[in-house]
Amino acid sequence: MTDALYMSDSYLKKWDAKVAGVKDGKYITLNQSAFYPKGGGQPCDEGYIIKNGQKFKVVYVGKFSGEISHEVEKLGLKEGDTVLCEIDWERRYTYMRYHTACHLVSNLLFRRANAKITGNQIELDKARMDFSMEDYSPEKLRTYIEESNEIIKQDLLITIETMSRAAVLKEPELARLAIGLPKNLQEFRIVKIGDIDKQVDGGTHVKSLKEIGEIEMTKTVNKGKNNRRLYFILK
Numbered sequence: 592m593t594d595a596l597y598m599s600d601s602y603l604k605k606w607d608a609k610v611a612g613v614k615d616g617k618y619i620t621l622n623q624s625a626f627y628p629k630g631g632g633q634p635c636d637e638g639y640i641i642k643n644g645q646k647f648k649v650v651y652v653g654k655f656s657g658e659i660s661h662e663v664e665k666l667g668l669k670e671g672d673t674v675l676c677e678i679d680w681e682r683r684y685t686y687m688r689y690h691t692a693c694h695l696v697s698n699l700l701f702r703r704a705n706a707k708i709t710g711n712q713i714e715l716d717k718a719r720m721d722f723s724m725e726d727y728s729p730e731k732l733r734t735y736i737e738e739s740n741e742i743i744k745q746d747l748l749i750t751i752e753t754m755s756r757a758a759v760l761k762e763p764e765l766a767r768l769a770i771g772l773p774k775n776l777q778e779f780r781i782v783k784i785g786d787i788d789k790q791v792d793g794g795t796h797v798k799s800l801k802e803i804g805e806i807e808m809t810k811t812v813n814k815g816k817n818n819r820r821l822y823f824i825l826k
Contacts, residue, residue: 759791765781805825
């Protein structure tokens with residue numbers, strides 16, 4: 592099983608690894624990886640796996656049966672190879688900023704409107720959040736974004752901890768997704784924003800709120816009681 596380095600250090604840009612397996616010449620598993628696999632609305636990382644100075648571009652990263660698989664654009668890597676890995680940092684950092692911003696906004700949606708997230712998608716130039724909300728109001732959503740920006744000015748720290756399934760079940764507000772907790776996990780990674788927010792999460796995040804910048808709401812859509820939609824950008 593690949594050691595998922597991004598879970599403990601979102602800022603790791605380069606690391607050494609060994610090729611643990613190769614399928615069809617271009618699907619690579621490593622003994623350890625900081626490449627984030629697509630999931631939870633966050634796109635996968637891109638970058639390079641480098642062997643003896645030769646670069647193999649990583650074009651897709653996914654998680655299959657619990658294993659992280661890296662698709663490279665050309666053949667040449669072999670099982671047992673010692674390699675250097677390097678992330679496309681600008682791409683990753685943008686996703687980190689958006690992901691932490693999503694947590695902050697979802698905190699306000701949950702606390703102010705008892706809304707749970709039903710879907711989300713982060714892109715390089717915007718983010719979309721879908722949520723259930725009884726009393727839909729674009730004006731209310733705008734006030735939540737304004738409040739989020741005021742909280743960003745406090746520059747609270749983002750920290751990571753782990754909790755057992757039993758402990759998480761005692762605090763149901765930790766699971767903000769409408770689908771609930773994955774049934775096969777007994778230990779959960781918790782992302783905290785200062786003392787104002789704690790959520791179960793497996794994605795990458797910045798270290799402090801000011802790294803987000805400013806959130807600007809660009810569009811809202813009323814798709815029905817259980818599917819309101821909010822778009823925002825970071826400035």
